[in-house]
Amino acid sequence: MPETARGGGAAGGAPGAARPGGGGANGGTARVTPKDFDSEHRPTWCPGCGDYAILTAIKKTLADLGIAPHQVMIISGIGCGSKLPDYIHANGFMTIHGRPLAVATGFRLANPEMTVLVVDGDGDAYGIGGNHFIHTCRRNINLTHIVQNNQIYALTKGQYSPTSEQGFVTTTSPDGAPERPVLPTALAFAAGATFIARAFAGRPQHMVEVMKEAVRHPGYALVDVMQPCVTFNKLNTYEWYDQRAYDAAAEPGYDPADPVQAWERVNQWGDRIPIGILYRTVRPTYEEGVRALQRHGPPARWTERDLPGEVWDAMVEAFT
Amino acid sequence: MTPATVDLTVTIGGDAGQGIESSGTAFARALMRAGWHIFTMVDYRSRIRGGHNFYQIRVSDRPLYSHSDPVHLLLAMTEETLKIHLDNLAPGAAVIYDEGFKRVDRAEIEAAGVLAFPAPLSRLAARHGSKVMMNTAALGAAAGLLGVDLEPIASVIHDNFGRKGSRVAEANQEVLREARDWAAAELARREGGQAGGNGQDGQAPSAFRYRLGPRGPVTGRRMAIHGNHALALGAVAGGCRFAAAYPMTPGTSLFEFLTAHSHRTGVVTKHAEDEIAAMCMVVGAAHAGARALTTTSGGGFSLMVEALGMAGMVELPVVIVVAQRGGPSTGLPTRTEQGDLLFAVHASQGEFPRIVLAPGTIEDCFEAGWRAFNLAESFQCPVIILTDQYLASSLRDLPAGALDRRGVVIDRGPVLTASDLDALAEPYLRFRDTPSGVSPRAIPGHPKGVYALTTDEHDEESHITEEIGSRVQQMAKRMRKLDSAAAAMRGPRWYGPPDAEVTLICWGSLYGPCRDAVDRAAAAGRSVNMLHFSDLWPLPEDEVNMALAMVNRAVAVEQNYSGQFARLLRMVTGFEVEATLNKFDGRQFTPGEILEGLEEAVGAHA
Ligand SMILES: Cc1ncc(C[n+]2csc(CCOP(=O)(O)OP(=O)(O)O)c2C)c(N)n1
Numbered sequence: 001m002p003e004t005a006r007g008g009g010a011a012g013g014a015p016g017a018a019r020p021g022g023g024g025a026n027g028g029t030a031r032v033t034p035k036d037f038d039s040e041h042r043p044t045w046c047p048g049c050g051d052y053a054i055l056t057a058i059k060k061t062l063a064d065l066g067i068a069p070h071q072v073m074i075i076s077g078i079g080c081g082s083k084l085p086d087y088i089h090a091n092g093f094m095t096i097h098g099r100p101l102a103v104a105t106g107f108r109l110a111n112p113e114m115t116v117l118v119v120d121g122d123g124d125a126y127g128i129g130g131n132h133f134i135h136t137c138r139r140n141i142n143l144t145h146i147v148q149n150n151q152i153y154a155l156t157k158g159q160y161s162p163t164s165e166q167g168f169v170t171t172t173s174p175d176g177a178p179e180r181p182v183l184p185t186a187l188a189f190a191a192g193a194t195f196i197a198r199a200f201a202g203r204p205q206h207m208v209e210v211m212k213e214a215v216r217h218p219g220y221a222l223v224d225v226m227q228p229c230v231t232f233n234k235l236n237t238y239e240w241y242d243q244r245a246y247d248a249a250a251e252p253g254y255d256p257a258d259p260v261q262a263w264e265r266v267n268q269w270g271d272r273i274p275i276g277i278l279y280r281t282v283r284p285t286y287e288e289g290v291r292a293l294q295r296h297g298p299p300a301r302w303t304e305r306d307l308p309g310e311v312w313d314a315m316v317e318a319f320t
Numbered sequence: 321m322t323p324a325t326v327d328l329t330v331t332i333g334g335d336a337g338q339g340i341e342s343s344g345t346a347f348a349r350a351l352m353r354a355g356w357h358i359f360t361m362v363d364y365r366s367r368i369r370g371g372h373n374f375y376q377i378r379v380s381d382r383p384l385y386s387h388s389d390p391v392h393l394l395l396a397m398t399e400e401t402l403k404i405h406l407d408n409l410a411p412g413a414a415v416i417y418d419e420g421f422k423r424v425d426r427a428e429i430e431a432a433g434v435l436a437f438p439a440p441l442s443r444l445a446a447r448h449g450s451k452v453m454m455n456t457a458a459l460g461a462a463a464g465l466l467g468v469d470l471e472p473i474a475s476v477i478h479d480n481f482g483r484k485g486s487r488v489a490e491a492n493q494e495v496l497r498e499a500r501d502w503a504a505a506e507l508a509r510r511e512g513g514q515a516g517g518n519g520q521d522g523q524a525p526s527a528f529r530y531r532l533g534p535r536g537p538v539t540g541r542r543m544a545i546h547g548n549h550a551l552a553l554g555a556v557a558g559g560c561r562f563a564a565a566y567p568m569t570p571g572t573s574l575f576e577f578l579t580a581h582s583h584r585t586g587v588v589t590k591h592a593e594d595e596i597a598a599m600c601m602v603v604g605a606a607h608a609g610a611r612a613l614t615t616t617s618g619g620g621f622s623l624m625v626e627a628l629g630m631a632g633m634v635e636l637p638v639v640i641v642v643a644q645r646g647g648p649s650t651g652l653p654t655r656t657e658q659g660d661l662l663f664a665v666h667a668s669q670g671e672f673p674r675i676v677l678a679p680g681t682i683e684d685c686f687e688a689g690w691r692a693f694n695l696a697e698s699f700q701c702p703v704i705i706l707t708d709q710y711l712a713s714s715l716r717d718l719p720a721g722a723l724d725r726r727g728v729v730i731d732r733g734p735v736l737t738a739s740d741l742d743a744l745a746e747p748y749l750r751f752r753d754t755p756s757g758v759s760p761r762a763i764p765g766h767p768k769g770v771y772a773l774t775t776d777e778h779d780e781e782s783h784i785t786e787e788i789g790s791r792v793q794q795m796a797k798r799m800r801k802l803d804s805a806a807a808a809m810r811g812p813r814w815y816g817p818p819d820a821e822v823t824l825i826c827w828g829s830l831y832g833p834c835r836d837a838v839d840r841a842a843a844a845g846r847s848v849n850m851l852h853f854s855d856l857w858p859l860p861e862d863e864v865n866m867a868l869a870m871v872n873r874a875v876a877v878e879q880n881y882s883g884q885f886a887r888l889l890r891m892v893t894g895f896e897v898e899a900t901l902n903k904f905d906g907r908q909f910t911p912g913e914i915l916e917g918l919e920e921a922v923g924a925h926a
């Protein structure tokens with residue numbers, strides 16, 4: 001094997017890569033600032049789009065946690081918001097519509113030493129990728145899932161989405177959206193998610209605090225962000241969200257670890273919509289249960305010497 | 321090749337749920353340990369209980385590459401087995417069945433020139449504790465008729481049952497021995513008694529003439545292995561460290577093997593929520609830098625198609641094993657076919673390079689298991705390994721050291737090490753335009769190798785663009801890799817006499833049946849050879865053309881309806897075969913069927 005090849009694994013599991021949940025994971029060296037994530041590529045989003053605030057919040061979250069651009073992998077789907085990795089200086093992967101959770105799962109299992117964020121739309125997460133959403137919740141794999149939930153299919157110019165309000169008129173629902181909307185927070189709870197939060201793009205500082213907790217959370221963390229689409233969703237506007245959003249943490253007796261309270265909050269969607277951490281519990285992560293990972297280290301760090309002769313011989317012996 | 325002096329087929333048949341496959345596998349392994357070459361074929365239906373299954377074991381003193389007809393010894397574990405297989409028995413063949421079968425017409429069996437052995441199978445089994453051991457009794461009786469030493473069978477039973485508690489193992493050994501003794505005594509009684517017909521003239525023969533004897537001539541430690549397991553071993557030896565899959569016959573046993581050994585090998589495996597997820601997980605793992613594969617069959621591969629294109633667009637090395645079965649749709653879930661070739665070559669929208677390998681033998685499967693990763697990483701593209709139910713599940717014997725990991729070469733293609741990246745003066749360009757089309761890959765994690773992949777068209781930096789210059793450059797760069805890859809592809813393999821009058825053109829699992837057909841043709845004085853293709857896409861055109869120039873009359877043999885490989889060959893080279901032999905009933909061609917088909921297609925003189 002040529003020498004260049006040997007480093008393939010070494011680079012993949014670069015020592016000092018961010019450990020999820022570990023603030024100051026940058027080896028204690030240079031401070032990370034939001035500017036480190038600036039890209040020369042300007043977003044092509046409409047002026048006023050809620051995705052700008054999400055982009056800024058992600059930069060600030062990572063900087064505050066001391067996670068540098070090379071220590072994070074941002075995996076997105078296809079949609080307006082899923083273009084985000086193109087507008088930030090960090091490792092990224094803009095995958096295909098609805099599949100970023102599955103791609104991220106493979107990435108995490110091959111390299112559990114890097115912080116993984118999945119950023120995708122409501123169409124990605126709750127529509128075409130709904131199956132992956134359910135299974136990622138119950139799998140409790142260690143990644144942060146930020147959903148740009150604008151209750152519309154924006155990139156395809158305004159069709160109703162799984163979270164559109166029933167009766168919402170769009171080009172594919174001229175008589176009004178026929179189905180009840182999905183309530184992602186409740187679905188995540190039912191599917192066994194260990195961290196369920198909601199943020200609002202119109203309250204950026206609060207969003208950063210929620211995202212930081214989500215990245216720190218050991219296991220799967222959902223941050224469903226109410227993201228106004230100023231072009232195609234004239235119903236769920238900044239004002240619409242602002243009038244309804246309230247900080248769950250400010251409620252008397254707030255306890256996100258209490259599943260009874262949490263069940264009520266994850267189901268609340270109407271005149272009042274809770275934002276903040278709605279539910280949080282700790283269960284072993286998926287990675288912790290994968291014995292091959294625990295014993296042999298990240299697959300990304302593979303070297304030719306990894307397979308001992310006696311293991312090979314025993315495998316072959318079984319066929320004689 | 322010197323003709324075989326022994327070439328027998330033993331079939332064990334019964335209901336699904338009766339353990340037919342495990343008994344057949346055990347007997348095949350025992351015959352291998354007794355010094356015989358073996359080749360097996362599994363025939364079962366897509367259900368867990370009920371319905372006829374059978375397991376066929378061909379035994380010879382010469383190496384075997386396929387199953388064959390007719391059957392010389394039938395172990396009928398149900399009455400239905402007798403009815404189904406009676407037509408396919410050789411003159412003078414024997415059937416062993418339970419003496420308790422009520423509706424068996426012994427006269428009918430004997431009228432067909434077959435020896436009937438109603439045996440105390442369930443009686444012996446019950447006496448030692450459980451009728452479940454009926455299969456063991458049948459194997460014992462078979463050993464008695466064939467004249468095989470008991471020790472190799474006893475050793476396999478020990479390996480299989482040893483751990484389940486010694487009582488079970490002991491009981492099985494007793495049943496085995498008593499059944500063998502019963503059969504040997506019965507045979508001796510009949511031979512000592514009347515001298516009867518020879519089976520040729522419709523009279524019941526008195527002596528069973530298809531004997532193997534105590535030991536075969538093959539020496540040295542051997543292994544019996546099927547294509548899925550050989551491929552799995554090759555993948556492990558080649559540094560596969562991640563596999564994700566969703567169960568689908570006949571791909572499943574490969575994934576199960578990787579999972580069973582995961583703790584020791586360090587291969588992380590994930591049973592995904594569906595094939596879309598499995599393929600996407602493999603893409604994610606490949607991006608992280610791991611050698612990653614998925615296994616499936618046509619239906620699962622259909623679901624993977626969009627993500628296959630993703631791997632093509634972002635130039636990630638992934639390996640997809642597609643074990644074909646009868647299609648379309650759910651089709652013939654447990655049966656064989658080569659119906660997915662053109663699908664594999666063209667799957668997913670747009671144009672991007674991919675490599676398609678179709679191993680023909682067990683050794684090929686092992687090699688494909690590691691070579692696929694080298695090709696995938698050298699050309700940063702998906703590699704599809706096309707096998708099928710026949711190759712995936714048929715056991716063949718090899719020397720124990722034949723699948724040698726010391727022969728495995730690892731080539732990870734152009735990958736930048738941490739020190740390469742440290743030394744970079746310019747910004748890193750993930751999709752730098754290069755003469756070969758392959759751009760050195762930085763595995764994510766290094767401060768100087770920060771980039772974001774995108775399935776949108778992109779520029780050298782991997783930023784989204786629709787600008788004409790970048791589009792044309794990147795498209796040409798990607799497609800150029802196909803030319804680079806073609807140089808790494810191998811031309812077809814010849815077997816048989818050079819300059820034969822007729823050439824069998826085949827690919828994948830038909831290597832075995834066609835090879836055996838060539839040998840039989842030679843024995844019958846017919847001039848036939850074989851040109852077998854394993855590297856199917858991209859076809860190395862020069863080598864293929866050179867080989868085709870040496871063909872006199874070409875007959876394509878394929879396990880599909882439309883002759884997909886013949887079409888592909890014509891598309892790439894303009895070469896027209898004279899005739900095609902196609903089989904799409906879900907059952908693999910036997911060498912005999914190929915020769916018969918050949919006679920129809922090009923006449924008996926060939
Ligand atoms: C398999 C597939 N189907 C359809 C599309 C077209 N498509 C692109 S984005 C999108 C919906 C986007 O909605 P959402 O995920 O909510 O993201 P948003 O644009 O609202 O941010 C669709 C249907 C696609 N790219 N791939």
Ligand code: SF4
Nearest residue numbers: 046049080154229230
């Ligand atoms: S269409 Fe909507 S979601 Fe897309 S960029 Fe414009 S405002 Fe944002």
Ligand SMILES: [Mg+2]
Nearest residue numbers: 121122150152
């Ligand atoms: Mg949307």
